[in-house]
Amino acid sequence: MKTRYIIYTLLALVVAFLIYNKFFSKGAKEKQTATAGKGKKKNGPVAVNVLVVKDTAVTNQIDITGTIDANEKVNLVSQTAGNITNIYFNEGSHVSKGQLLVKVYNQDLQASLQQIQAQIVLARDINRRNQILVQKEAISKEESETSQSSLNALQAQADVIKAQIARTEIRAPFSGIIGLRNVSPGGYLSPSTPIATLVNIDPAKVTFSVPERYLPLIKKGGKIIFTVESSRKNFSATVYAIEPSLDATSRTITVRAKAPNADNLLTAGAFAKINLTLDQIPKTIMVPTESVIPDIKSSKVYIYHNGKALAKDVKTDLRTDTKIQIVDGLASGDSVVVSGLIQIRPNAPLKILKVIK
The missing domain is CATH 2.40.30.170 (Efflux pump adaptor protein, beta barrel domain)
Incomplete structure (x- = not known):
């Protein structure tokens, strides 16, 4: 029984000590005093920097x-198939328009062309004699026209062979730098084989x-x-x-x-x-980006007016890395607050530390 009373007494003393230490000791009183001092509202002016806005010229850039x-760029290919007889360019070199780059075997076409050209020479002589004879009425006009037709047919055949020979010569379509070649002399070249890039x-x-x-x-x-x-x-x-x-x-x-x-x-x-x-915008107002406070419906800035902060709604447009264009809401000469914005409320007293012009 006595032991229980002793324990209760000790617990009561411990509780009493804790209460005294929290509320009535010297340290507790000092803490309460400091807390009360912090709770007092400060009514002093907010120190700020202001910018006197003016019309400036701005270049609109993005x-x-x-x-x-x-x-110009083209993948060079051949219009005909055959073995490559010669390559006339160096990789990575400059080539001129019309320059011969690659040649495909065409000896058979050259031989056919020579044969046709020999026939043309003979047909031309015959046609010339017939024109003289028809004027002398030694032959009929139909015979003269037949010889002329034969000459024209041979010349057409020669033109076809010349076109075929031209396809065996790959030339530069324009001047430029030719890239790495994908073919070699003696190789078989087809219209689907890429030669190089020009x-x-x-x-x-x-x-x-x-x-x-x-x-x-x-x-x-x-x-x-x-x-x-x-x-x-x-x-x-x-x-x-x-x-x-x-x-x-x-x-x-x-x-x-x-x-x-x-x-x-x-x-x-x-x-x-x-x-x-x-x-280029010859006349507009630009302010630092940090001076513009975004709002739900619009944006606003604070200006220094009669020693106090005056909130003004503004309309913005062009932005740069550090500035933003104000197209409505400010006039030249307004003093826009550019620092201390977190502490400012409408009609709060202000103290100017620096005026930026």
């Missing part, structure tokens, strides 16, 4: 991606797509600036063709520009980073 294409990359074509909203701003003759991974140089190109219809999936329009490439720094198939200048 960054997009594109592809470098060759001005590429003309000066000028280079730059193909890219532009969103539909910018379509009215894209004009032939417009300039673009672009870069490629293989060079640190900035390249320029001129828009020369615009696709007449939009892509139904992406709602973009394809545009093509030409870029001079005399130094061969641009390679077909390369990835291009394009900076496209759309137009």
Whole structure:
């Protein structure tokens, strides 16, 4: 029985000590004082930086991606089948338009042509004599016409053989750089055998797509600036063709520009980073992006007015990396708050630390 009373007494003392330590000790009182001090509302002005807005000229630009294409590109093939007798180009070299590149066996055609040409010489002499004789009425007009018809038939046969011989000679359709060859002398060449690729990359074509909203701003003759991974140089190109219809999936329009490439720094198939200048806005207001507070229905900014924060709804449009265009809601000379926005509420007192002009 006494033991139980002793235990109860000890528990009561422990509880009493804990209550005293929490609420009545020196440390507890200091903590309460500090907490009460923090709970007091501060009514001092918020220190801010403001920007005095003014009308500025802005160039409307967008960054997009594109592809470098060759001005002309073709896979060389033969129009006839046969054994290759000669190859007249070096891989990776420059060739001129009309230059002979590959020749296929055509000795049989050459022999046939010589035979026809000999017959043409004889037929021409006969036809010339008949024309003289018909004028003297020594032969009939029908005989003269028959000789002329025979001559024309032989000449037509010669033209056919010449066309067949021309097919055995593969020539460059345009000037450019020829790639790696896939054939060898003595090999059999068929119309399905790829010989090599011929590429003309000066000028280079730059193909890219532009969103539909910018379509009215894209004009032939417009300039673009672009870069490629293989060079640190900035390249320029001129828009020369615009696709007449939009892509139904992406709602973009394809545009093509030409870029001079005399130094061969641009390679077909390369990835291009394009900076496209759309137009220039001569007079508008631009503010730092961080000064615009997005809202559910619109956007707003705070301006410094009579020592207090005045919230104003604004309408935005063009954006750059650091600024945003205000098309409605601000006037030149307004002081827009650009710092301390988290602490600001409508009509809160402000203290200007710095004025940005």
